[in-house]
Amino acid sequence: MLEVRDVRKTYGEAADGYVALDGISVDIRPGEFFCLLGPSGCGKSTLLNIIAGFEKVSSGAVSFDGEVVNRAGRDRMMFFQDAGSALLPWLTVEENIRFALRVRRVPKERWGEIVTNHLRMVDLDAHREKLPSQLSGGMRQRLQIARALAVEPRVLLMDEPFAALDAMTRRRMHAQLLEIWQRTGQTIVFVTHDIAEAIALADRIAIMSVGPRSTFLRVIDVDVPRPREMSGAFYAETFGEIEQLLTPEIRRSEARLG
């Protein structure tokens, strides 16, 4: 269980500082696919970085299975939008995974099997010897998935992982991610600003307000079996509901800028 308890995050001095997150609480269940949805500047990446342990809370706490999170931990694997910088571009596909196993201190005799299994899982087995720069954007993201899963984290934290991909590739990635998630049973916390993406993937969607003082506007249960039909009544209804919540938020943030 991933517990977020009354998390506040302030940048700068307390008095005139910027309050990014203002009292966020949620329990994310083991094996759940949890989406953080909101427009730019709503602090969703900040919250994800706090859960990862890259950033500290100003007050409140995040704990994972009862242990307080205050630094990056091996059980929570962060997954980045920009695979080009997250991967090691001087290592081949295969070597990138071996790097993960090496720093994770996995016994060497298991490497061969783990590498093969995980590359097969994301259809990169035929590209072992290639460098990341020789792969397409979608293939690079699949390599990042394979590398993340090779160390068997319990939670996968994904920060707009597919936002830079074209629509076709993104849909394929969704299908592949869901298939892997259903097979491995990891908890996923997924940040996105794309309403359709959130509806397609999540068990629950937390809708965040625009900063300063971001909070959860609502947490929506999406209790529909996958793969989800992206044209039915349920889809239109949920989309409408979320849009209604977010439109005033976007207006508010634009008004502040103007």
Place this chain on the structure above:
Amino acid sequence: MTDLSLRQAGAEAPRTGPSLARMPRLWRNLRGSLLAPASIAMALVVWQIASSTVFDPFLVPPPTAVAKAAWPMIVSGEILHDVTISMTRVLVGFIAGSALAIVVGVLIGRIQILHDLFDPIIELLRYLSPTAMIPIAVIWFGIGEMSKYFLIFWGTFFIVLVNTVVGVWRTPAARQRAAECLGASRLEIFLLIVIPSATPFIVTGMRVAMASSFMSIIPAEILAADSGIGYLLQKSSMLLQTDKIFVALITISTLGFLTDRVFRIAVKRMLSRFMLADAGAH
């Protein structure tokens, strides 16, 4: 420098200008290897004509006269002797300067307090060119080898240092954080992530420093030496041997060019994977 670092850090830039695809295949293949010599040959012809018509051939000796002056110097080994001496000075100073700059640079780039302490000093010192340091170097080290090593070291150190610090800083945060999640220790992140990520910047700095070393060695040898190409230049000037001056000038430019080529080939052979480090990044 900007141009160099762009070419180094990224992949090959797409070619603009006339489309190569439309040219006949034979011409396309031979183009590079024909045009470069043609460019030099053309310059020689213009020079030859200009020297015998516009200019006084004593002040601007034509290529034929320069070649005539060069030949005995080549045969007797005089040129080779000076080249060896100058090259040794450049290499010793360059290697020592680069090595120390890389070590200091990764530390400054990584440890904030070191950066805050040393950055102001570096920002002041790096504007002192090796030439500016010649007078004090002669007093400190005399006109022996040590003063030349010092001057080349001085010129190399700051260029490589600044590039190394930037390279360390530019290591993508995502790369370090991903490694941290995977379980890498701080030392592993430093050795296996930061240093390889900084490599393209370090190499670019070294190339710039190498070119600057070839520029610095000449004033150093003119003002404070009794051997080397710079000294040959100085001696020929005193004796009004303009043809020998041109021999020395051509030797310097050829030497600089060849060394850069060797450096590039060596980098390509040994470090090509790391030079791609930014490919694919946004």
